[in-house]
Amino acid sequence: MFFAPVHPARAVLAVPSARGFDRQFERFVQDVFAPAQGAAAAQPTQDDKSWTLAIDVPGVTREDLAIEVDGAVVRIATRPEARRQVRLAYELPQEIDAEATSAKLEHGVLTLVLAKKQPVVTARRIEIA
Secondary structure, eight states, X not given: OOOOOOOHHHXXXXXXXXXXXXXXXXXHHHHHHHHHHTOOOOOOEEOSSEEEEEEEOTTOOGGGEEEEEETTEEEEEEOXXXXXXXXXXXXXXXXXXXXXXXXXXXXXXXXXXXXXXXXXXXXXXXXXX
């Protein structure tokens, strides 16, 4: 969990978004309850173009898993009728390119290769006449 400084003049104008609150709450619940439930913790490894997560999910089939990418958050969950229930969420420091992301499930290990989204530069240089 991290804390960001708030500028007093902007604090009055800032309205917290529901999505931001949901992410904070999700992070809090995962930090507090995930070790007690025995949830698989994964430390992402990274290179210049992607992050790689390897998560142990024994007893879960490919058809039972659903992986969702929303900005910088990746959520992994099983169907309600699956034999083993898994609910995980990871927030990465940079947005994920969902089109270039891949997932593989082999021998009870889910390997996610999450491509980093390249930032779009919108700055333009304007010549002075």
